[in-house]
Amino acid sequence: MIKLCGLILFAVCFDLISRQPQALGGMSVRSPWQDVSLPIERRVLALVSNMTVEEKISQLSSSSAAIDHLDIPAFNWWTECLHGMWMPWDNAKAATFFPQPIGLAATWDTEFVGGIASIISEEMRAINNEQYSKDKTYRGLNCFGPNINIFRDPRWGRGSETYGEDPHLTSRMGVAFVKGLQSEDPAYIKVGATCKHFAAYSLENSDGYSRLSFNASVSQRDAVDTYLPAFEACVTEGHAQSVMCSYNAVNGVPTCASRDLLQKHLRQDWTFPGMVVSDCGSVEGVSQNHKFAKSLAEGAADTLKAGTDMSCADYSYLKDSLKEGLVGHIDIDMALIRVLTQRFKLGMFDPPELQPWSSIPMDVVGSQHHVEVAEEAVRRGSVLLKNKKTSIHHGAPKTLPLDASKLKKVSVLGPFAHSPEMLLGNYYGTPAGHVTTPFEAVKAYLGDKAEVSLHLGTRVTGYAPISEDAINACREVDVCIFFVGSSMIKTHEQAGPADMYTMWSGTTEGEGFDRSHIKLPGSQEEIIKAAAVNTDTPIVVVLVHGGPLDVSWMHKSDRIGAIMSAWYPGQGAAGIADLLFGKVSPSGKLPITFYYNNYTEIQSMSNMDMRSWPGRTYRYLQEPEIYPFSHGLSYTAFEYRSLGLRKDANALGDPNAFIARVEVHNTGDVEAAEVVHLFVAPSPVLLGAAAGNALPQKTLKGFARIVVKPGQHQAVELPLASKDFQFxxxxxxxxxxxxxxxxxxxxxxxxxxxxxxCSVSAVKPLQVISRLVTATQRLNSN
Structure with a gap:
């Protein structure tokens, strides 16, 4: 087969070289690969045929060298766009930063999230255009994102980078984000998307293991039901240009050297035509960390032959691999073809005037519109966890929204109240423009109507100032608003009594940092308790965080009026004030479960089994939770009525194709958005008959975000099919x-x-292809 591929490559390239290159617009074209009249496939082969082996290998590292005599510009593939563009190698480039992906997932709005991805890629193109106009080089046209791993354990430090714990939600968000980044132009891609980290990656440094050498033991059930669906959707529906293999091994084989993952699943089963890039340093890790190979040359050969086309950062070891006979020229050529194909699709070998995004100007970066979208993301994604009445009397209002007209003095406390950098999460560079803090947002909303004071209260970690500071801040004011949570930045703080000097790391979750517990770090809960016990002022708590937090004391306490999760809001924190004061109703829903902290004491983080007691995520959890997956309160009241199920007449040949229809009534007095979730659950008899907790207790199969005015309702329809009952x-x-x-x-x-x-009939096993769920919505009046 390899010899045949080599002969075909030679024949095609010989034909191309013998052709006279076609001119474009009267301009001469020096080489066949610059001939835009040819298909990309033929142009790529022509270029490969003119390269030396050293030149070929130089293009397989993430920092690809220029080859001047072939008109190949240098290109650094490593740009992050998790929630905004960041070039780790050029941090001076500014961009708009949106909420962390966990906060975007909480919007349950795929169209909106796709729009954010489109904004990110627009800014990336603008920065590239400016650079190209200066020196004819390219930058920022490839993205190492989205992160579509499953947030399987509440301690995982990188959970905030993901779209939560559910495979269906993650799939839908991942597909939307990829399509938003890449656009759907027939000739070019706007920005290349990379779905990461393939596969079963969700541990940083727990149970004595490092992510760099951890072996994830994964069963067939968990692979197919949990760890792989989002990646399949990403490449089969989203058509992502690339996939990133991960640091860890799966069942004894490093993922970047796994033929089962990269060849069987990715290329064979899912027919993925794009390129595979390693996580940074993973190629070296095959030999140095996993000890799977005896040398760097052998490790590079293992990864290349398994299907890893590019190394982040260095693939020069392939020179030795080739000399030692561990790889052949055809192995290098096939990887290079996939790599160069993406560069051609990005337009790097074509005149700029042919590309639809070559004129995007720099003034879109950090524009008012983009910042407003970040604020809207906070409004849609913040989750109201608790909202109790202000008194036991009938008709008493709830704590939120706050009535701005009745407020004279407001205290804003906590380490996140006025720290811009701590709002950004991780994978961010230089924000384009101002990063509004919650304190600034509250102060701007109230204007001259109320006196708003700022108090630190405590730090994220380390020694807390005397609680009396918080007590005094909450005395003789109308409301105390605490902004507390967990931090992803590496800050150092001096703290402690006068006779003690201590340096504290501010990082409590993030890349390389799993949490040992899920309680509020440091003394943050202590100062809230002090204010609650020693004052009678209403208290509102806003959480700034990525992973779930055990806020069970606050949830149960009658002194805590409301709790809201704002996640890491990026540059959108102004949206928090709009929610607190009722300009809009909260509508976010949890994409994760909020566990009690004792879960971390009974569940080993290195155990990848989703089903073993006490279970993982809402699908298998067998212990109580504080707030369940999909929880989220509103300032209005919704009632679900008249749920019905009918056969889908358009799905011929599928006996299990149904349409679920429900009416959602707004029985309150506030216009608000609601997220309608569709779950399927095995009947008690069916669940009991499934050995070893094989079936999830319930699993998400559809959702729709709607807006309903007071006194009105909408009918929502969501489809089901046989594949939704397939495990x-x-x-x-x-x-x-x-x-x-x-x-x-x-x-x-x-x-x-x-x-x-509903009764589900047995049918022939289906190919695992995720399906985009759409909702048909009809507006009706009462």
């Missing part, structure tokens, strides 16, 4: 030829507070 049929390590089966029997369809049963 892994084997416990064996994945690679097992036995795959999925439709689980026949009685199932429950749950939408909001409504539930209806």
């Amino acid at each position: 892994a049929s084997s416990e064996h390590a994945f690679g097992d030829s036995r795959g999925l089966q439709v689980v026949a029997g009685d199932w429950l369809v749950q939408v909001g507070s409504e539930e209806i049963s």
Whole structure:
């Protein structure tokens, strides 16, 4: 087969070289690969045929060298765009930063999130255009994102980079983000998207393991039901240009050297045509960390032959691999073809005037519109966790929203109240423009109507100032608003009594940092308790965080009026004030479960099994939680009525194709958005018959975000099909030829507070292809 590929490559290239290059617009074209009249495939082959082996290998590292005599410009592939553009090698380039992905997932709005990705890629193109106009080089046209790993354990330090704990939600958000980045132009891609980290990556430094050498033991069931679906959707629906393999091993094989992952699943089963790039240093890690290979040359050969086309950062070891006969020229050529194909699709070998984004100006970067979208993301994604009445009397208002007209004095406290950098999460560079803090947002909203004072109260970690500071701040004011949470930045703070000097790291979660517990770090809860016990002032708590926090004391306390999760809001913190004062109603829903801290004491983080007691995520959890997945309160009241299920007449040949229809009534007096969730759950009989907790207790299969005015309702329709009742049929390590089966029997369809049963028929196992769920919405009046 390799010899045949080599002969075909030679024949095609010989044909190209013998052709006369076509001119473009009267301009001469020096080389066949610059001939825009040819298909990209033929142009790529022509270029490869003119390169020496040293030149070829130089293009397989993330910092690709220029080859002047072939008109190949230098290009650094490493640009991050998790929630805004960041070039780690050029931090001076500014961009707009949106909430962390966990906060975007909480919007449950795929169209909106796709729009944010489009804004990010617009800014990336603008920065590239400016650079190209100066020196004809390219930058910022490839993105190492989105992160579509599953947030399986609440301690994971990088959970905030993901779209939460559910495979369906993660798939939908990942596809939307990829399409927003890349655009859907027929000839070019706007920015290349890289879905990462493939696969089963969700541990940094726990249980004595490092992410650089951790071996994730993954069963067939968990691979197919949990760890792989988002990646499949990313490449089969989103058509991502590249996939990043991860640091860890899976079942004994480093992912970047795994033929099972990269060849069987990715290229064979999912027909992925794009390139695979390693996480930075993972190629070296095959030999140095996993000890899977004996040398760097052998490790590079293992990864290349498995299907890793590019190394972040260095693939020069392939020169030795080639000399030692560990790889052949055709292995290098096939990887290079995939790498160069993406560069051609980005337009790097074509005149700028042919590309639809070559005229985007720099003034879009950090524009008012982009910052307003960041603020809207906070309004849509912040989750109201608790909102109690201000008194026991009938008709008493709830704590939120705050009535600005009645406020004269407001105290804003906490380490996140006025620290711009701590709001940005991680993977950020220089923000374009001002980063509004919560204190500034509250002060700007109230204007001259109220006196707003700022108090630190405590730091994120380390020694807390005397609680009396918080007590005094909350005396003789109308409301105390605490901004507390967990930090992703590496700050150092001096703290402690006069006779003690201590340096404290501010990082409590992040890349390389798993949490040992999920309580509020440091003394943050202590100062809230002090204010609650020693004053009678209403208290509102806003959480700034990525992973779940055990806020059970605040949830149960009658002294804490409201709790809201604002995640890491990026440059959108002004949206928090709009929610606190009722300009808009909260509508975010949790994309994760809020566990009690004792979960961290009974569950090993290195255990990748989703089902073993006490279970992982809402799908398998067998212990109580503080707030469940999909929880989120509103300033209005919604009622779900008339849930019905009918056969889908358009889905011929599928006996399990249904349309679920429900009416969502706004029975309150505030216009608000609501997220409608569709879950399927096996009946008690079916669940009891499944050995080893094989089936999830329930699993998300559809959702729709709607806006309903007071006194009105909307009918929402969500589809179901056989694939929504399909689960892994084997416990064996994945690679097992036995795959999925439709689980026949009685199932429950749950939408909001409504539930209806349906009977699922056995059908032939289906190919695992995620499906985009759309909602048909009809506006009706009462």
